Amino acid sequence: MIIEGKQKIWADYQKDIPDDHYFYVRSCIRQAFWPGSEVTFLDITRNKLGKDFYENPYHTTCGGIAYHSDSIPQETAMTIIARQFALMHESGYENYVCSCITSFGCYTETLETWHEYPELEAKIRQYLWDSCKKEFAKPKYLAHASDLIYKFRFDIAKQMKFPLVNVKTGKPLKVVEHIGCHYSKMFPSKGFGGAEYPHVLVGMIEAWGGEVVDYPERRHCCGFGFRQYFVQANRGYSESNTYKKFESMEPYEPDLIITNCPGCPYFLDRWQYVIAEQTGKTYGKNGYGIPALTYEEVAGLVMGYDPWDLGLQMHQVAIEPLLEKMGIPYDPKKKYQGVNGKDLGQPQCPSCIKSV
């Protein structure tokens, strides 16, 4: 691979993005599985960078997971989205940022389809009025939350305490970036770097001192597949796709995986545990797995947040080897504590993949 050539191509796929004043909407999966990530996103943007990100408590799911599980019609998903846009408008905002990649794909699909078929937009306006007595304005700008962290990556780097560098060897950590499929596979022009050379996570890795791993199945789906996970009978699909990715990245010995999709870190984390239980195989060194983190978790680590405040104890793959490589101090006793040090016990150790 000629790195300079790829960097030049990536540079051609940039997009302008407003600096401030966003209407923020949450992700169902991230709130449930990675709650620390959204808390960290808002803390970084609001408190560390002084930006205005507003959350309206009346917003709901966008319906994207139900839509991509084919359990609601397209018109239903679009009307839920129209309601979210109405809340943005009522709140006095024009820039819309969503925490979820599935949502980002749904919002983009909706806006593009309305652009192509104005009569459908008119129909959805009527549905929204009939159901909620609301009117909406389309956002002036639609962003995914990872776009904002990408935009502010150098500001974050200025506050960096622990770069993505192995403190024992002085070498950059080898980082796999995994982009959620619905970020730019459907509408490449809407993502930083398009679908072919997405730069949104690459930019963070490089700004924070890491080295990007290029491997054959880099763009392969994590295997969520919506109905292919929610129905237990289909979960082999999901696990098989994750397995394919890990077999492909294994020779490159990554230290870390960074993701920008709600489901991907769950599947890349949990299926490592299952693969180990089923086959005895682990993909990290010395019987550990490879940590699969959200971009906010990685941003938080490099900025010096406490790993347990970020919620890294919610990952099945142990994070401690990565913390030690980066030289990040942590208190093992606090990992499984609740508020005010409340003892919450601790999870059982898996049979095959090391947990501590």
Added chain:
Amino acid sequence: MEYRYKGHLVEELYKDYRIKEGMKACMNCGVCTAVCPAAEFYKYNPKNIVNIVSRKNEADLEELLKSDTIWYCGECMSCVTRCPRANAPGLVIMALRKLAMRSGLYMESEKGRQQYIVVKDLNSNVLNYGYCVYPRTFAYETHPEYGPVGKWVCDHLDDIHARLGSNLDGDGPGGLRRIPQESLDQLKKIYDVTGATELMEQVLNDAHEEAVKRNMSDEEYFLSVYTTNNAEKHLNP
């Protein structure tokens, strides 16, 4: 057999905006199949599906809608990026699935009948809580891959979310806040006016009738559909 839209399947399918958006002119290059995560593991070929849809043949379309084939896709949309003719086989699949459900033909296949699971679970989460995924209904017992950490999370849900700054079932903004009743009422009205309620009721009714036919309770039927996997029928050799 009798089913809704008999003799009008093609006409109904081509009303779907996802067909208008996703079905241009296929040149049979097969790139969609080459890149497809589902095609690697399942007996699945999106190129063939696009061919059948292009032919607009009523009998062929009926067979397709009755089959397991249209349910193998994971909707990752990797095919959309690669198609040199700007087709979107993933969107075509979504339109086919909708018609399969509305016509009732989805009940003819093992994978089609699984729509009972997602329609029941996801829509009850949306309508009752305002989330597609809600942690109090995501049980370790039905998701053992959640692992020992997942079991620990389920066992200490309130404490863990309080520790990590969620506002679980609380008022005001924040992660996992209780969605105000006014918002839930609006979601229900959106479901009513846009056809989601009708679709949901149809799927739940179809499942109930099938359960009765099989001499099962609705719960037994749910569990059977949730776990049944005739893998040799579905998977590539």
